[in-house]
Amino acid sequence: MQRIGVFVCHCGSNIAATVDVKKVVEMALKEQGVVHAEDYPYMCSEAGQSRIGEAIAQKKLTGIVVCSCSPRMHEATFRKAAERYGLNPYMVEIANIREHCSWIHKDMEEATEKATILMRAAVAKVHLNAPLQAGESKVTKRALVIGGGIAGIQTAIDIADAGYKVDIVEKTPSIGGRMSQLDKTFPTLDCSACILTPKMVEAAAHENITIHTYSEVEKVSGFVGNFTVDIRKKARMVDIDKCTGCGVCQEKCPSKKTPNEFNRGLNNRSAIYTPFAQAIPNVPVIDTDACIKFKTGKCGVCQKVCQAGAIDYTQKDEIITENYGAIVVATGFDTIKLDQYGEYAYGQSKDVITSLELERVMNAAGPTKGHLERLSDGKAPKEIVFIQCVGSRCSDDRGKPYCSKICCMYTAKHAMLIRDKYPDTNVTVFYIDVRTPGKNFDEFYRRAVEDYGVNYIKGQVGKVIPQPDGSLLVQGVDLLDQKRIMKKADMVVLATAIEPNPDVRKIATMLTASIDTNNFLTEAHPKLRPVESPTAGVFLSGVCQGPKDIPETVAQAGAAAVKVIGLLAKDKLKTNPCTAKSDELLCNGCSTCANVCPYGAITYETKLINDHGIREDRRVAVVNSALCQGCGACTVACPSGAMDLQGFSNRQILAEVDAICR
Amino acid sequence: MNKQAELIRQVSGVEPLKCMKCGKCSASCPSYEEMDIKPHQFVSYVQNEDIEALVASKSLYKCLSCFACIERCPRGVKPGALIDAARQVVVRQRGQQYLSADEIPALLDDEMPQQLLMSAFRKYRR
């Protein structure tokens, strides 16, 4: 049986002017279990709190009801006070008689009656309160960043600078990501490599950063502060410690017919290769599908020419297991496949290319050494047409329903660069809308029109028809002039929609992080927690969460890093004790609760259960209190009532209902 | 809502509000030059419930029912289906209701617009 104290606050006249506080005290004393009741002008004041303390000591109170302002205001205050005076903080309940009563009612009798009922409900609840202890779990002071693009690199550097260890896991042979494939960046037109490479070097040289390239996350277990991750380090066939990066092997390699991924397949590479000159680490890998040695057993040229003796054909994939306190997902994006867009003749004509391919064409290290030329015949194009929104804003299943966000800006960039370098080349852009919010963005687009004479036409292109003379006929409409346009072009560039890296689905499943219908990772709150996943300890950086450009990506990377640092700075995590708890005797093991848990906090174990003398192995739900956030979705999903929420238990809420209705 | 506009929406199953006015339909249309009201305008005519003008338009029978606009529309708006439905409205105005495919051969005459015939075939084949 509880011994309950009720403390009614006047809040100056805020409450006392409309609620007869003396009457509430009098009514409280009639409630079962209430052994003490008093009123005071300011319960939250030092003096008010010490009165609570005295009552706890003198009346041996086991539970407290404070009738005052909203619990959102002072619940924490009174919980701390109770704890100070030796009572478990979760034995405190607040009856909100200010915001929900005195401030909205004028009639004293009515307000007093309502305040009394709210007090009763709180008393009824306290009767069923149980002392709760916040759990603790230790934090592994090391972070994992999945993805080595600009998002991952920036996050890693920021975390490492704060003094914590970070591992980057990158699937390809080098870090750098999409940004390393870009030629120039908007809106400043500085060289992408020039600003990225220093970051890559900084990450590689950082004492707190370990980079696992050519590696993939294989398995994740654990929870916030305590993740255990298996990482598959794929066999490079090149000893990373011995290799000097001289490049002789790549020159001598006889297998040179593999499409070069880095150049989007616009030219070929050797079987042993580094993806690009500034790669980090500057150590090649052997593509065993292309390598003659691996296909036929005969060759071994690279091994012969390697002065350092770094080539090792016997290497096997290796799996390492590491512990982390936090995980950042920075898996980036790719462009969508255009197989279904036959009308743009991509794939039919070599001169229809995507914007990312154009980046490579314009880049000095690209397939044309930076010369703008047609990939079909090497001639300089005189008419270039850009088509916007290819696969973006598309509600059918060919494309994506969202705006890819970056295309308007990079197209303006491309147009401007071309007009600048090749003034006799005409550039036409077919657009639906031009979207340029952002600092100096619209100015940039206007410069393309006003200073560089880029011809913008509103209207999506209907089709691109390759002509016998090798040119391309672009059929469209100028919607503003209501005019059919048949434009002959030498090159067509498609602003292809971007989509999250397809691997992200696998990773999200491993992390129990949720993913939306477009495969973007879901943030914990779209406005207030944009860099956190709903799964505690998992953070989001870059395009994996939604389309964004480089400055936004870097900003989000920093934000994610701050969240990680905030987590790793703690030695132990205090967990909210108001978590779900399963009654093993009632649990059916049906998994219904786990299906609705947004945090993956519920797992199942087969346990020997002693149910009033009947012993049997049963599959029962187990809640990880470090992951559970206490929403209660599981408690309602559970058909047998085995799952309950501490602090808001079924019986507590029902007691409040009963008290209000009686 | 205007009854005829409602009818067109029902018959075509098109939601004009989904249109983002990109013009790809017009850009794809082989009869664009022949039309007074352009394919992308079909949508706004229905949206604005200006069915009289749409029905009076010669575009009604300039549309070849090639359905390129339907295939390529990124929003699934189907201007071709709208114009098909507008023709249906005309048919109904003349007091003729649905045709069964068997009845068509008997009704063929030289004055009947070929386009109507084509779209009837498409309609009943579907």
Place this chain on the structure above:
Amino acid sequence: MSVKNEEFRPVIVAFCCNWCSYAGADLAGSSRLAYPADVKIIRVPCSCRVNPMFILRAFEKGADGVILCGCHPGDCHYSTGNYYARRRMTMLFSMLDFIGVENGRTRVEWVSAAEGVKFSETMNSFVDKIRSLGPNVRLGDLRCKD
């Protein structure tokens, strides 16, 4: 209760989620936006914490109306809770309608922390509705009445 012979004073239970609707009710309070004292609020962490049994229990014990308030869909603090609540309540309300309980004794309303005005207006209109329906006789337990 003290007022008995006067006009019908309904008992109304309002379940409010801690993060949006309860805060919205607080805002209504601090903005002094009045609504009838018949409404008594129970704080729950999330609308998805509300078991249909709580609602039936309220009616059993004499409530005349029950309203559930949560964050707007998409804004749930726990990201998905109110989506589950929405389906559960749709099902429950449909069943109550099916067995002949007057429509309108139950309601779900999404009220954000910034919508003090909406909270107050919602409660006013809900109380009006319940007053027009009169006392709940079809779902109450007679033992609580005498």
Place this chain on the structure above:
Amino acid sequence: MQRLIDRAKELLGSGEVARVLGWRKGENSWDVEPAFFASAEELDGFVYDGFCGANLSKYMIEASKLEGKTLVFLKPCDTYSFNQLIKEHRVDRDKAYIVGVGCKGKLKIENIPAKGILSVEGAGYPDAAEMLTVKTLYGDVQVAYKDAMLERCHVCKGKDHMIFDEQIGESADTLDGDRFAQVAAIEAMSPEEKFAFFQAELSKCIRCNACRNVCPACSCRKCVFDSNKFDSAQKANTTSFEEKMFHIIRAFHVAGRCTDCGECSRVCPQGIPLHLFNRKFIKDINELYGEFQAGADIDARGPLTDFRQDDCEPSIVGKRG
């Protein structure tokens, strides 16, 4: 029937299964009880005919705890329940050897309007007759097989077994009704009529829990109506509210999980059409969240543990017809 017995004996003999779960002859030709058979001799009491309405899926919860495999005979509609139990980890698929048996509609003795029935002839499988000959103390009568069928057979879900190891026997088309017609008819009533209808039906309820205990979806180790978790434990109805509460909550707890197997209505001693509650939920789910048949697909997410961002609001309840 003989094929079933032969196959069961074969599987028992080979040791492939440790026992057989089927139906056993009763005192009268219509009194068929679910039963376990452990030997070939015991199988002489096995019967499979029109009176084998009992859904054996739920017995597999206990059978899953026993050593060895259990051969279980499941009719097409029973397999939905079995699938749902697999999905909820209540039965062990590996402990079951499922023989999908054909079904030509199951009979309910109460549906034969005759007093003092001594025997019913014509219900035997495989050649169930179109007309049943009913011998009674007060003379013989003829009843159409169809007229004596359970309600659920008139709205049969189909002849396909959702899960099986092998199939024996033919099924017949028995579907001749609209599954949701009665629900729709009630929906069309005024609130007063609806209330009067359910008041009359539910006032008969004696809280014997037969509906709950036979229900394959009600597989909780301890029902909320037997535990103190919600202060809702009751043994008998004391007021009309409790009857409503019990049946609404029961329907809610099985919503999205109920396969509409119809066992609740079959066993109710007071003939309350309990399936109406479940079917109301199924109809709502189909209309509001898309067609869903519990137990058809083990991997499908249950409609109440799922959502769409553009789901309808609860206020739709007042707006729909």
Place this chain on the structure above:
Amino acid sequence: MLKIKKTDLSALFAKIAESNELYLPVKTAGKTNFAAWTPAAEVDLDTLKTVKSPKDAFFPQSEGLYSCDREDGKIKITAGKLQDAPFVVFGIRACDVRGIEVLDRVFLSEPVDTYYAARREHGILVSYACGMPETSCFCKVFGIDAAAPAGDVVIWTVGEELYWEAKTEKGQKLTALVADLLTDADGAVVEAEQEKIRAIIDRLPNSDLSLEGWGAEAAKTRFDSPVWEQLYKPCLACGTCTFVCPTCQCYDIKDYDTGNGVKRYRCWDSCMYSDFTMMAHGNNRTSQLQRFRQRFLHKLAYFPANNEGVFSCVGCGRCVDKCPSKLNIVKVIKAFGKEDA
């Protein structure tokens, strides 16, 4: 011997109801159960067996014992009201009358159950001979004559008329009350009807059921029999058999929190339920086999052991009709008969 035309029955009921509560078989939503008579009630005397036995006229499924209410911080206790007005149970069958006699042995022996005793004191039984016995009936096995039931008044229907004979003082009082509506009749008609009924009963499949081996002895000889293991398996652990049974008398006592106090009530319980007699340490019968065995041994062994050999089964056959798994006491008796053979 008196009689009344069937068409005049509503007048009879109205007359009885003027000064008595009247319970009789009423059809609601297709099923017939005993219920209070109202002019609007659909009285159904044709149905042989009501779903529930009429035992709850004397031992209701749930009844308030007393209530505690909070009044100004004090607790006020109000005892439940005892039956103090006469009531008539009309149309109760021979087996169900025997059922009441079984209940009498439980509730009227020391300590006397005052709630039950008050009802028995004020209750008048108008019993009704079974014109058309059913297949599931086996009352003859327990020495019950469905053609001549016990009761305060006995009635028979023959053709379009209902014959009436008072058997006790209570019955005569009731007869006097409705004397205006009754006319004299020829007793020979009833005797012929009785012969007809007995002839049908002899043809019933279970009328010759042997009770050999049952009685007090069975508690020892049949408790550990492997037959139980065979029998109980299909049992769903529902309470249908218990709740339709005219003799099952177990109840539970529970409290209902009204918010302002507590109402203590008792309600039928079933030994088939897993939480029957549940205690802190668990249940003393841990398996369904034990619970199943309990029910039948109670009827056929423990009860006769304590009541001069009287079985607490009356052969009404309701469990035979209503068990969802088609288990019943006849099956149990026969299974042991076969085992013995």
